[in-house]
Amino acid sequence: MKTPVRVAYVVLVSLVAALAAVGIGAIVLTILGADVFQTYKVILTEPLKDLFGITEVLVRAVPLILVALGIAISFRAGILNIGAEGQIQMGVISATAVALVWPDLPKGILVPLVLLGGAAGGALWASIAGYLRAKLGVNEILSTVMLNYIAAQLYGFLLRGPMIDPAELQTGSGTPQSVRLPKSAWIDRIIPGTRLHWGIVLAVVLAILVYILMWHTTWGFKMRAAGASPKATRYGGINVESCLFSAMVLAGAFAGLAGAVEVTAVHRRAIEGISSGYGFSGIVVALFGGLHPGGIIPAALFFGVLLVGTDMTQRIMSIPANMVSVLQGAVILSIISAKMVINDPYAREKFARRFLHSKDKERGPGGEGIPEEHGAQNEETVNIEAKQ
Amino acid sequence: MTILNIVLNILSIGIPFSVSLLLASLGEMFNQRAGIFNLGCEGIMSMGAFLGFMSAYYLQNTAMVPYANLIGIAAAGIAGALLGLLFALVTVTFHAPQGIAGIGLQMLGTGTAGTLFRHFVGGVAGVPGLSNRPIPLLSEIPFIGPVFFNMNILAYAAFLFVPVSHYILFKTPWGLKVRAVGTSPRSADTMAINVNRTRYQALAAGGLLAGIAGAYLSLGQAKMFADDIVAGRGFIAVALVYFGRWDPYWILGGSLLFSIAQSLQLSIQVLGIKFPYEFAVMFPYVLVIVVLAFTRNFAIKGPSELGVPYDREKRI
Numbered sequence: 001m002k003t004p005v006r007v008a009y010v011v012l013v014s015l016v017a018a019l020a021a022v023g024i025g026a027i028v029l030t031i032l033g034a035d036v037f038q039t040y041k042v043i044l045t046e047p048l049k050d051l052f053g054i055t056e057v058l059v060r061a062v063p064l065i066l067v068a069l070g071i072a073i074s075f076r077a078g079i080l081n082i083g084a085e086g087q088i089q090m091g092v093i094s095a096t097a098v099a100l101v102w103p104d105l106p107k108g109i110l111v112p113l114v115l116l117g118g119a120a121g122g123a124l125w126a127s128i129a130g131y132l133r134a135k136l137g138v139n140e141i142l143s144t145v146m147l148n149y150i151a152a153q154l155y156g157f158l159l160r161g162p163m164i165d166p167a168e169l170q171t172g173s174g175t176p177q178s179v180r181l182p183k184s185a186w187i188d189r190i191i192p193g194t195r196l197h198w199g200i201v202l203a204v205v206l207a208i209l210v211y212i213l214m215w216h217t218t219w220g221f222k223m224r225a226a227g228a229s230p231k232a233t234r235y236g237g238i239n240v241e242s243c244l245f246s247a248m249v250l251a252g253a254f255a256g257l258a259g260a261v262e263v264t265a266v267h268r269r270a271i272e273g274i275s276s277g278y279g280f281s282g283i284v285v286a287l288f289g290g291l292h293p294g295g296i297i298p299a300a301l302f303f304g305v306l307l308v309g310t311d312m313t314q315r316i317m318s319i320p321a322n323m324v325s326v327l328q329g330a331v332i333l334s335i336i337s338a339k340m341v342i343n344d345p346y347a348r349e350k351f352a353r354r355f356l357h358s359k360d361k362e363r364g365p366g367g368e369g370i371p372e373e374h375g376a377q378n379e380e381t382v383n384i385e386a387k388q
Numbered sequence: 389m390t391i392l393n394i395v396l397n398i399l400s401i402g403i404p405f406s407v408s409l410l411l412a413s414l415g416e417m418f419n420q421r422a423g424i425f426n427l428g429c430e431g432i433m434s435m436g437a438f439l440g441f442m443s444a445y446y447l448q449n450t451a452m453v454p455y456a457n458l459i460g461i462a463a464a465g466i467a468g469a470l471l472g473l474l475f476a477l478v479t480v481t482f483h484a485p486q487g488i489a490g491i492g493l494q495m496l497g498t499g500t501a502g503t504l505f506r507h508f509v510g511g512v513a514g515v516p517g518l519s520n521r522p523i524p525l526l527s528e529i530p531f532i533g534p535v536f537f538n539m540n541i542l543a544y545a546a547f548l549f550v551p552v553s554h555y556i557l558f559k560t561p562w563g564l565k566v567r568a569v570g571t572s573p574r575s576a577d578t579m580a581i582n583v584n585r586t587r588y589q590a591l592a593a594g595g596l597l598a599g600i601a602g603a604y605l606s607l608g609q610a611k612m613f614a615d616d617i618v619a620g621r622g623f624i625a626v627a628l629v630y631f632g633r634w635d636p637y638w639i640l641g642g643s644l645l646f647s648i649a650q651s652l653q654l655s656i657q658v659l660g661i662k663f664p665y666e667f668a669v670m671f672p673y674v675l676v677i678v679v680l681a682f683t684r685n686f687a688i689k690g691p692s693e694l695g696v697p698y699d700r701e702k703r704i
Contacts, residue, residue, distance in 0.1 A: 028504070082491055128677075132677065132680070138677070141427060145620065146674075146677050147673075149620050149670070153670045153673075157664055280491075280495060283491060319503075320506035322499050323499070325495050326499035326500050326503055327499075328492075328495050329492045329493065329494070336482075336488055336489055337477075337482040346701045
């Protein structure tokens with residue numbers, strides 16, 4: 001297929017997919033009796049109108065980037081980590097614990113220690129699912145989802161029991177939250193008066209590191225190979241199980257780190273509902289960003305706008321903020337469908353024949369823009385070429 | 389309170405609890421037997437629970453009251469089947485990876501139910517829901533009667549559906565088709581079975597059952613709706629299908645086991661045992677992981693093409 005036809009095909013499929021996602025949202029909005037165009041306009045433009053909105057978008061983007069980086073690593077390695085929500089909570093718990101145990105350490109030591117503590121908490125929690133998958137073949141989606149529910153209960157128990165702020169017990173209000181973290185554990189804010197903090201720099205630096213790790217080291221190559229074709233990887237002498245396990249642990253570490261950043265930079269104490277769905281939004285961001293750090297950062301900004309925007313529609317237009325979950329679900333379904341259709345050589349060939357009357361023979365996808373997990377289809381195309 | 393009373397108490401809570409799990413996992417069993425791993429069950433149940441609740445909520449002061457629950461269950465079933473078809477479009481027609489598609493459907497379903505609920509109802513509101521219909525004579529049997537024969541109509545129907553679904557799956561041509569497309573779609577295709585159509589049908593049937601399972605939660609069990617009413621039951625249902633070896637009777641056993649584990653949590657609170665309730669709530673989820681870890685090694689193999697999209701054009 002000639003390149004312009006190919007581009008037209010990709011653009012067309014992406015456009016249809018985008019319309020489908022927007023359309024599903026529109027159906028729900030119509031049922032609510034809301035003005036569809038106005039709502040989308042508010043969601044997409046209102047957060048960008050003033051400094052407060054923009055900084056809030058960036059504040060949301062930080063955990064989204066961190067979580068999505070971890071999820072991208074795990075998806076690339078072929079293990080689907082749905083447990084970021086629980087891993088974030090474990091990260092919050094362990095980061096808070098570190099900060100409260102050593103409050104007197106100087107800031108330069110305590111902050112990195114707290115962040116490492118958070119990452120360790122998330123990694124430890126993820127390692128359960130990683131171990132179960134690698135050693136016992138337990139479906140990681142189910143185990144991570146279950147671990148999310150378990151983590152939520154554990155988190156609630158710790159905040160209501162052992163880790164509760166003693167002041168809450170004295171006043172008798174009993175709000176489930178920890179003691180405020182010592183100032184030496186805080187990540188500072190960049191612009192005073194807003195919540196924008198230095199975590200954003202950390203997130204961008206880590207995105208670059210993940211890119212180097214996954215595309216310019218042997219370790220990253222092993223990971224991607226394990227995800228693209230486990231059998232071939234095993235034949236190549238790479239221990240696929242250990243790849244799965246380490247990818248899962250790393251994904252957990254990123255989610256835990258996101259939790260640690262949230263608690264030290266935004267809330268400054270462990271509170272209920274601190275992860276507020278970042279674990280699930282992170283999956284959408286990772287997929288939307290093409291499981292690549294270079295795509296994840298803009299995707300996180302876009303979904304940051306979406307999260308802040310739906311909060312605003314709740315206030316301005318009284319449209320429930322759950323709307324964001326509808327949009328995210330629709331986006332996931334349309335992205336993965338579009339990805340498969342775009343990479344389906346037969347559908348592409350059909351398109352070329354039917355709509356463009358092109359007599360060009362299918363020349364194969366040519367490599368670019370094809371995620372590794374569809375390597376099998378690449379081979380098929382090669383076979384067809386051989387037959388032709 | 390004697391031990392017997394405690395056991396009967398746990399059973400009388402646990403057995404009705406099992407209905408939603410049972411219906412959802414039977415639906416998931418049809419999906420998986422046809423080779424599709426539908427993790428969106430949670431989202432479908434959420435929509436079912438919402439629609440069941442809404443019908444009953446809006447019809448409770450109208451002339452339609454006697455049919456309110458029936459309409460609710462029907463609406464939940466139809467919406468479930470439609471969501472199942474949407475999932476089929478994504479996974480069967482477009483060959484999308486099923487695990488992620490399931491998470492997408494879960495977000496979509498749970499999100500839509502939550503959004504609509506907050507908009508149309510907002511706060512806590514109850515509905516009369518399904519009332520218990522004791523079976524004459526049988527419910528009079530001491531001890532057993534009140535436990536087994538004093539449930540609502542949907543619960544009886546669900547338990548009766550266990551042998552029915554076994555019959556459908558193993559004794560009817562359609563059941564054979566479903567098993568064929570899940571085990572060897574290419575052979576099925578060679579035998580002129582329309583693989584995609586059969587998978588669509590199985591997903592619609594599974595969605596229907598999951599929707600009704602959701603309606604049972606809001607109409608039969610909680611008699612209200614909340615955002616988190618399903619609370620992972622959709623995922624537990626998927627796990628139960630593994631545990632139940634893709635067989636209706638084993639699935640029945642599994643859902644009874646899990647719901648009794650869930651009702652233990654309530655019994656612990658009722659009995660006033662000093663035990664952090666969070667750990668009691670955790671217990672069923674821990675049980676799922678333990679069960680998955682241990683059934684993996686000895687369970688009979690499931691449908692061999694589970695989770696693999698069928699591509700007719702693919703060269704082998």
